[in-house]
Amino acid sequence: xxxxxxxxxxxxxxxxxxxxxxxxxxxxxxxxxxxxxxxxxxxxxxxxxxxxxxxxxxxxxxxxxxxxxxxxxxxxxxxxxxxxxxxxxxxxxxxxxxxxxxxxxxxxxxxxxxxxxxxxxxxxxxxxxxxxxxxxxxxxxxxxxxxxxxxxxxxxxxxxxxxxxxxxxxxxxxxxxxxxxxxxxxxxxxxxxxxxxxxxxxxxxxxxxxxxxxxxxxxxxxxxxxxxxxxxxxxxxxx
Ligand SMILES: [Zn+2]
Numbered sequence: 322x323x324x325x326x327x328x329x330x331x332x333x334x335x336x337x338x339x340x341x342x343x344x345x346x347x348x349x350x351x352x353x354x355x356x357x358x359x360x361x362x363x364x365x366x367x368x369x370x371x372x373x374x375x376x377x378x379x380x381x382x383x384x385x386x387x388x389x390x391x392x393x394x395x396x397x398x399x400x401x402x403x404x405x406x407x408x409x410x411x412x413x414x415x416x417x418x419x420x421x422x423x424x425x426x427x428x429x430x431x432x433x434x435x436x437x438x439x440x441x442x443x444x445x446x447x448x449x450x451x452x453x454x455x456x457x458x459x460x461x462x463x464x465x466x467x468x469x470x471x472x473x474x475x476x477x478x479x480x481x482x483x484x485x486x487x488x489x490x491x492x493x494x495x496x497x498x499x500x501x502x503x504x505x506x507x508x509x510x511x512x513x514x515x516x517x518x519x520x521x522x523x524x525x526x527x528x529x530x531x532x533x534x535x536x537x538x539x540x541x542x543x544x545x546x547x548x549x550x551x552x553x554x555x556x557x558x559x560x
Contacts, residue, residue, distance in 0.1 A: 323384040327351050328397070330437055331376040332417040342372045344391065345421055349434045353424045354388035356382050364431060365399075367393055375400055375413050375441055402445040408559055412449035414552035416440050416456055416485065422548035423464040432463045450531040450560060454517040457538045462494070466545045469494035470515045476500050482512035482523040488537060490544045510534050532560055 333345035340362040347353050361372040371378055371394035381393035403413040420437045424430045440456035459466055472479050474494040480486055487496050488510075489503035496513050497502065509530040515524040517534070539553050 325351065325382045327380055327382065327387070328434075329378065329380050330417070330420070330434060330441075331372065331374065331378075332421045332437075334372050340366075344372060347420050347424060347430055347434050347437065348380075349431050352430045353421075353426050354382075354389060354426055355426075356380070356391050358391040370394070370396055370399070375403065375417055375431075377438055377441070377524060391460040398442065400441045400445055403441065408556070409444055409449050411556035411559055412444055412453045413441055415550070415556050417452055418548070418550055418552045419457055419460050419542060422542060422546045422550070423460040423466070425464075430463075433458070433460050436460060436463075450528070450535070451526070453556070454513065454531060454534050454538065455468065457535075457542070458514065458517055461538075461542070461545075464545075466493055466541070468514060468541070470511060470518055470520060473497045473500050480508065480511055481492055484508040486511055488541075490541060493541065504540075506537060507533065510537055528560065532557060 327348040327350050329346040329348040331344055332347050335343045337343045339359045342361050343359050344356050344358055358372050360366050361369050370376055377398045378394045378396045380391050382389040383392055403409045416437050420433055424433050430537055434461040436456055440452045443452045473496045475496045480495055485498045486506050486508055487498055487501040487503035488506045489501055510533045512522045512527045513530040513534040516526050534556050539550050542550055
C-alpha cells in the first residue's frame with residue numbers, strides 16, 4: 322500500500338455513499354488528484370474540516386489500485402474570514418472552481434496551487450475582486466490560455482483606457498475596434514486587466530471596471546474549457 326503526503330487545497334467535494342465524500346485536491350507535489358474520504362458527513366467526524374471548501378492542509382493519502390483515500394490531514398490554514406462574508410465566500414469559491422477547470426490531472430499544478438493559496442490568503446484581509454482577477458490571469462496562463470494585455474495584436478498600436486476595443490476569444494488578446502472582429506469591450510476592462518498584471522495603467526480601477534473584467538474572464542474561461550463557473554456568475558451578480 323503506497324502512502325503519499327501532499328500539501329493540498331480542497332477545490333471540489335462530491336457526496337458519496339452514506340457518509341463519504343470524493344474530494345478533488347490541487348496539490349503542490351502531485352498535480353490535481355481525486356481522493357475518497359470516509360465518514361466525514363457524520364457529526365463530529367475527526368476529518369470533517371478536510372472535506373470543507375478551500376481547506377488548505379497536509380493530506381496523507383493511501384493508494385489502493387488506482388484509488389486514493391485520505392487517511393489523515395493536518396490543517397495549514399482555514400481562511401476563516403472567507404466564511405464570514407458572503408462576497409468573499411463566493412470569490413473564494415470562484416478561485417476553487419477556476420482552479421479545477423484550469424488544471425489537468427497528470428500535469429504539474431504547483432504554480433496554480435501557490436497562486437490559489439496566495440489569492441485566498443490575500444482575500445481574507447483585502448479587496449477580493451482584484452485578487453480574484455489576478456488569480457484568474459495566472460490560472461489561465463498556467464493552463465496555456467494566457468491573456469495578452471499589450472498593443473493591438475493586428476496593427477501593433479498601443480491601446481488606451483478610453484478606447485472602444487475588441488477581445489478575441491481565440492487568441493485571448495485585445496485589438497482596436499476597427500482592427501479585429503472579436504466581441505466589443507471597453508478600454509476600462511483592458512486597463513483593469515493591465516493593473517491586475519502589475520503593468521502600467523491609468524488611474525484607479527473602479528468596482529464597475531473590475532466587474533466587467535470578471536465578466537470577460539468568465540466568458541473566456543467558458544469559451545476555452547466549457548466550465549460553467551456558477552460560483553463566479555453568482556459573485557458577479559453580488560458585487
Ligand atoms: Zn489595431
